[in-house]
Amino acid sequence: PRRFGPYAARGYLRAKNEEAYNHVFKNHYPDEERSAARPLKTSPCFERMKNLGAVFGSVYGWERPNWFASQDYALSESDLNKPNALLNKNHSPPLEDGRIVEKNSFRRSNYFEFVGAECRHVQEHVGLLDMSAFAKCSVTGRNAESWLNGLVANIVPKTVGRIGLCHMLSKNGGVRSEFTIYKRSQNNYYLVFAGAQERHDWDYLKKLAPSDGSVIMQKLTTQIGVLVLAGPKSRKVLQKLTDTDLGNDNFKWLSGKRIDIGYAQAEALRVNFIGELGWELHHPIEMQNYIFDALMAAGAEHQIRPFGIRAMDSMRLEKSYRLIPRELSIEYSALESGLDRFVKLDKEQDFIGKQALLSWQRRGFKYRFVTLEVHGTRDADARGSEGLYKKSRLVGRATSGGYGFRTSKSLALGLVEAELAVIGTDLEIEILGERYLATVIEESPYDPDNERLRA
Template sequence: MKSHARVVIIGGGIFGVSTAYHLVKEGWSDVVLIEKGELSSGTTWHAAGQCPHFTGSLNMARIHDYGIRLYKTLESETGQATGWHTSGGIRLARHKEELDWHSHVSSIAKQVGFECHVVGLDEIRKIHPFLELHDVVGGSYTPHDGHTDPSSANNALAIAARRGGVTIYRNTRATNIVRSGDEWKIETERGNISCEQLVLATGFFSNQVGDWLGLRLPFVNVVHQYLVTDPVAELLDRTTELPVVRDPGSCSYMRQEQKGLLGGPYENGDLQTAYDDGVPWSFDQELLPPDLDRISPWLELMAERLPLFNTVGVRRVISGFIAHAPDLYPMVGPIAGHRNLWLAAGSAIGISEGPGCGKYLAQWMVHGAADISMHFLDPRRYGPVYTNDWIKARTVEASKKMFDLHPPGYEFHEGRGLRASPVHERLATKGAVFGESMGWERPKWFAPRGVDEQLSFSRSNAFLYVAKECHAVRENVGVLDLTSFTKIEVSGPQATAFLDRTLANKLPRKPGGVSLCHLLGNTGVTEAEMTVTRLADDRYLLLSAGSMQSRDFDQLNKAQSAGEAVQIKDVTESYGCLVVTGPKARELLSTTTKADLSNATFPWMSAREIDIAGVATLALRVSYAGELGWELYPPIDQMLKVYDAVMAAGAPLGVADFGMYALNSLRMEKAYRGFGWELSNELTLIEADMERFIAFGKGEFAGRAALLARKQQGSKWQLAYLRLDVSDRDVLGSEPIYQGEKIAGVVTSGCYGHATGQNLAFAYVDPSLASPGTTLEIEMLGSRYACTVLAEPVYDPKNERLRA
């Protein structure tokens, strides 16, 4: 056995082998893969092998499409048959809202480059004549969907990887992982091997492997059963294979398997998990005992949809389990707290997602970034705050609701209330409807008594109430609880030098200064956005999105050099955050503090500690709403006192609570970019038209060379700010932008601007189309609407209100 490699991958399932294959494609061949059993042991060998295109995420659609294209060509590349069948796929819709979602997915498909047709009942019957469609209104047909034999496909990837230089050791169980200097040492039953980079593609053993390193990985082993029938008489003489059917009514997939049928339900009832305390190490190609009685209600629904199931007997039942993450997306990327340690596991549909996830992980490892944004797969989207009870409850709920429709604003229910600010109960009594961010309860909007949000892909009934919140902010003053903000303190003798080389913008020159800064990857892409406040010569407070807490804290720590005199501390739970903003914000706060809040003393983009109701509070003169305003950061145990004082002082001024829906509308009117939408690790600040936040002249910083090269080469995309000629719906994100019949861009985010009465969006477009006044078209839910590129924000373009 080799004693050293550049990369070691633990796990020989589809994720591990795909990563090895794609590392070779990206130029790294000094790779060793170790597998405790045979290749494809674990989840891969018993998977049903379906590969659908249909998904509501643009980048996940890219991952699915890549996998299908790869499976089609693997046999010609390697000589190994993969059992690929291009059967096509149908997803059924039972009502208008489901059809709206299908229309949105069809728009995504056009951008990725695969066919997805929204079809009616007559077309469905032509494609699949055996379905019972009494409660169906339509569906989607993806003609290039298919299925593969998982073990054969995995072996084909392994053949190609070996040819490229990868060494694979089967029947070699890892028994421990230790950090040895700057490298990883993997102890195995056949000896030890060290490596520079380590990938855990450990499937349903991931939690146990993580234990070796003190990690709590958020995986739950969810049991899934499917059955294969005897041959069906009606299929014996068919020369065309039936498409794979996905039916939300029975929560199941159904397809032809040779001359029989294959079907599997995702139960939305008493879902079973397996080996919560750890999978036996001897478990390789074993299955669980079948339990058809438990899934019989869904089998009956499945047979109602496809009555052919009633005509034949069951040949075999496959009962296995799959490691799921709480949001059912795989975990692909760096592991927090450890350098050069990567995770690739947790896919609910791994055969479909394995090739693409392996490709983009390999790019990330080799080049520092992938061709697509990987934020939604990054393992650091979860953090230490999530308990084992939360992980299991949420994963089980998400698995039960796999076939549920998830319109904008959809929220899960299990595990809620993990973190709540001290003002949570106050807001709840006022009708706050809460969302969730990194476990925090965060107000989305305020509903009158008896009003529930009716979610929609067009526009929910919250629209009118959000309008009132927006007008309150624009005309008087509003208060928003943003305690969920990530708050990180960086201090020490070398703190300034550390941040100066880590962030792209200039730091505040003196205490009390505030700057908007970005952390870039070594390819120049945007990895984080932070508001940086200089508290003292050697102490800074960094604020960023709540969902980025684990990721930003980890990125800062990994940017630190060995022995550097810098302390990085996560103080998120030490301080609350109240946004007080609107034209009457100064008038309100002036009645709660003796501090001078005038422009001369407290200008825009500055910070001071002030006393509010006897509480020493850090106040920042900033506002993401684009109004005169402050963000207040009191000690969290004093936050309720500050909130009550602010609301009491604001009562005569018409103060109102507002939520994240309103904030999104307000920031769109100011053309403020959003991290995770306009800013991501897929593009740079140059494409986002934010070059003013790059201090090229200050000297070296992370990503500088790559940005300079990007400037010289020119960009393929440019961010455009759009006004839409549509009044009854808002963008969802990922809609295509057209110039004539050519797709010329993609929407990142947007919504209706209530104060200006304009429907707004951001989109990345061909740079030749980004000039103000250019007229384009946007496709929304199957229809096209005109849109116009704007030259400046539709609200306060000169920042007069911000600086008032």
């Protein structure tokens, strides 16, 4: 099975195989990070992030900051409170200096408050996130636009500098892949997609590409780094480093420009996955540390701090942003997953899965996407795959869940039987054996009108 990517040499595979065997009879925790064969793939700012207290996770071989701890933070034996059992390991591997900083748990763990502080800081000030693990490629050639339009359900951006969120459907009308597509110039497109999906998505792109040379694709993942600058003060920080006017009239939401950042350059895309004013800065990876240092220096007066993937995930829940392969999968139709505004059934060009989706639509959809507020939680939140009930009847499942620190709500995303996907409907969700009231609420409980994104 193609469990890993082409980065996995025999030595890597041996180490991971031995690690898996070693864990056969141990408890497996959510958010657990395994240490074998790490670190392997690191972005240039890895050491800088580590020195700032990053606690790393791994995706597709890449090291990414999950959250940040203070330099002297450590868990004691009493903090860990290990069960009195033979196989009682309940923490992530120690850091290089021997400190244990993360306790594994099915409930809210010790990192909960740290992640909350990161979310609130981004909301109030400005934060910096390393997303270099994003998969990236270019699509060029005389037929690039028409080929992409036949691939995805949305209309590919027509205007140079515009950005579109586009989905490739499966043949049955489900969602196979998600791409952010940025039009750099005529018949020149830049695609960004999930790092964990790189091998899967790249395989499909290659298999579906024409063989006549009219479309040329180049994988760019390891050539381009990505730093996400986000928060209400992000414009003030970035404007200190560039002569490009970052004001709303010149640099609108969902657009991109090539800008100078001090001595370096980057494609600045005004889009992010957390719902705050900000930019993704896609840059030559060899310039990353220069850009990182420049941003941290320019942001010092605005209290800039790094933040991690777990804060990002909390904030995306508050915006009801879907994720591959949770809310978006081949199990549910694209329209059941609530992608109506991204699926253009009336566009001139046919696309993969369109006829199957139309047929599914005529038959009627069984499920609909919902955002839920979970009431009465104390020390545990939904994580995904929890059952959703109406009285005693199973009516759907949660696909993601967690705590929204900006809204002070325990939240879940999920799919439920269509007739129950009505604002105000009360359901129950089962979390660790207990039932909690869960109410269907409006999408995007944080900043529903996107005023902060458009600020």
